[in-house]
Amino acid sequence: MSRRYLQLDVFADRPGVGNPLAVVLDAEGLDETSMQAIARWTRLPETTFVFPATSPEASYGLRMFSPQREVPFAGHPSVGTAHAVLEAALAQPRDGLLVQEGVAGRLPLRVRGSGATRTIAVRTPRSRAAEIADPGDPRLADALAGLARGALPPALMEGGRRWWLAELADEATLRGASPDWDAIERLARGTGSMGLCVYARSQASAHDLAVRAWVGAAGCFEDAASGAANATLAAWLASRDALPGRDGRYRISQGREVGFDACIELEVDQAGDVWSGGRVQTVVTGTIDWTPRG
8 A cells, every 4th residue: 555655854954954764654554574674675764654643642653763673762753753743634732742652652742833943852761871981981992082072071871772972172173073983883882872972062153062973883874963862962961060052952063074964952841851853854755655575
């Protein structure tokens, strides 16, 4: 059967600068093998599949897959899928919120505005510091070799996904860094993490932090815009009383080093929850016809 299919650009104010996502609507009848095969075929960072909700509290059901495996939670697929659901009129916000039902449980998404300026933010799973490392930790030495460090120590944060976080001295250092992929892969595999997320404070007016996320766990690549990595970073900064911006709100720039220019909006609310979001662009609208092998 034909199913509605979208390709989106997430955390983007125009097509081509954010993180791409494929969304399959009307996913009822697709089994796990078929969903994984479609995700492998799209070759995008994630592909999501939308199902009817199984509880009255939820707006819709969701499963998300990378080309290699099912993903319990990721920020940009959550935000992008909410956009797709709204565009397809499959659900409407209640009191400004949609509720996503997935492997990570029921997560609210806050919808603000409408049309081209609409922003969507997901309340991310709670993060905690699994480990705070010494600046000279040998596990990080090769991955951070030659990079001037910032004030905060490196930390391994766990919250939906595990990321190592390391502050660099300034934005110029971060922008000019060349990742050592062998070292990042060793770090990721040796610590059960996604890899290394480096960040630096910015003097630019458009963003408060610059961020780069180097993935070593599932093929080495630089993530153009990672909502989950930035959510763990927001939780870490909040725990150290080191948030930039005002009232727990700030913006990050990510992806310029790999040809993108994403903007992610973060907020740590009074309850300590982290909201990760931004704008979404619809780039491709059509259908997908997928007949499982039989």
